[in-house]
Amino acid sequence: MKSVEVVGAVIRDARGDVLCALRSDRMSMSGLWEFPGGKIEPGEAPEDALIREIREELGVEVEVGALIADHTHQYETVVVRLITYFAAIARGDVLVAKEHERLEWRSVEELSSLTWAPADVPTVEALRRGTGG
Numbered sequence: 001m002k003s004v005e006v007v008g009a010v011i012r013d014a015r016g017d018v019l020c021a022l023r024s025d026r027m028s029m030s031g032l033w034e035f036p037g038g039k040i041e042p043g044e045a046p047e048d049a050l051i052r053e054i055r056e057e058l059g060v061e062v063e064v065g066a067l068i069a070d071h072t073h074q075y076e077t078v079v080v081r082l083i084t085y086f087a088a089i090a091r092g093d094v095l096v097a098k099e100h101e102r103l104e105w106r107s108v109e110e111l112s113s114l115t116w117a118p119a120d121v122p123t124v125e126a127l128r129r130g131t132g133g
Contacts, residue, residue, distance in 0.1 A: 003079040007050040008035035008123065009087035010068055017105040018127065020114060021057075024101040033114040035084055035123060036100070046083050057099050060092030069126050073119040082119040 011019040021036045023029050038053035040046055047064040054062045065086035072081045097103045106114065111124045 001074075001079055002077065003081070005040040005046075005081045005083070006038060006119075007040055007046045007053065008037035008082055008084040008120065009050055009054055009062060009064075010035055010084055010123065010127065011054075011062065011087050011089060013105055015105075015107075017107050018111060019095070020104050020106050020111070021097070021100040022102050022104070023117065024099065027099070029117050030101075031115070032117040034117045034120045036103075037084075040083075047085065050085060050087060054087065057097075058103075059094070059096040059098065061090045062087040063090045069123045071119065071122040075118070080119045082123070084120075084123040 009019075013019070019036065020033050023032050023034060025031075036054060036057050037050055038057065040049040044052075050064050051062060054060060065088060068084040068086060070081070070083045072079060095103055108127050111127060116124055
């Protein structure tokens with residue numbers, strides 16, 4: 001079975017709301033929510049991959065913060081290891097959904113009202129428990 005390693009960013013605004021990204025119909029698992037990010041390239045550090053992916057997906061530069069979760073989820077055809085970190089926008093103030101259907105800011109309490117991609121659920125649970133910062 002194919003295995004991939006991916007990174008995700010938990011970006012918060014001044015109120016503490018979390019940036020959530022809706023997978024588009026051009027993506028697998030369209031209609032599910034996720035934290036923005038993407039695949040780690042061979043030889044790339046997870047933090048470097050996150051900076052690159054957020055630049056590519058959202059058009060902003062981030063600083064990577066603390067690790068939130070490192071979880072492996074087995075889907076039907078692929079095993080996904082998702083490593084999530086807090087990230088802060090360092091440069092750029094306009095987020096552009098280049099790959100996702102849309103972006104929304106949600107409070108931690110509202111996160112459970114969204115239908116998340118299964119690999120992202122442990123990060124949502126960590127945030128709701130308060131262990132994600």
